[in-house]
Amino acid sequence: MNDSTFVYVTYIRTTPEELWAALTSPEFTKQYWFGVEARSEWKPGSSWQLVFPDGRIADTGEIVEADAPRRLVIKWRNEFKPEMKAEGWSRCTMALERADGAVKLTITHSIEREGSKFIEAVSGGWPRILSNLKSLLETGTLAFAAA
Structure with missing residues (x-):
């Protein structure tokens, strides 16, 4: 069976520790993720949720791997659009690597x-x-305002 994959690479002027904190802090995710909050204990086997500002669950899943501040793997499913929920579970891997004063x-x-x-x-x-x-980590401001 073929799969569908999206890969995105960016370089951020920060430390791996600061980027890890930004990816895993509910208060911080709300700032850059258009009000959506990421909730988890960030340990393998723990549940994971993205929660809309009104409390509805956007996405759910489970932490597969958490190797702070290097690698985070999430088993992920959309919960609010029936056609996407029906597709089942996806996998999201976030890899952080030091790169010349920045983090890849x-x-x-x-x-x-x-x-x-x-x-x-x-x-x-x-x-x-x-x-x-x-933008938030490098300048303290957002590139895109909340919708």
């Missing part, structure tokens, strides 16, 4: 389904979210 962040999001609507959606979302994250 590689997001690889994939699902075992050809032509995935979910991967199509995240391929539009991740660049905006990560641009906000990069």
Whole structure:
């Protein structure tokens, strides 16, 4: 079976520790993820959720791997769009590597389904979210205001 995969690489002037904290802090994720809060204990086997500002669950999953501040792997499923939820579980890997005074962040999001609507959606979302994250960490301001 073919799969659908989205890969995004960016370089952020920060430390791996600061980037890890930004990726795993609910208060910080709300700032750059358009009000959505990431919740988890960030340990393998722990549950994971993205929660809309109104309390609805956007996405759910489980932490597969958490090697702070180097690698985070999440088993991930969309919960608020029935056609995407029906596609099942995806896998999102966040790899952090030191790179000449910055951190190389590689997001690889994939699902075992050809032509995935979910991967199509995240391929539009991740660049905006990560641009906000990069801008917030480097300048203290967002690239995109909340919708």
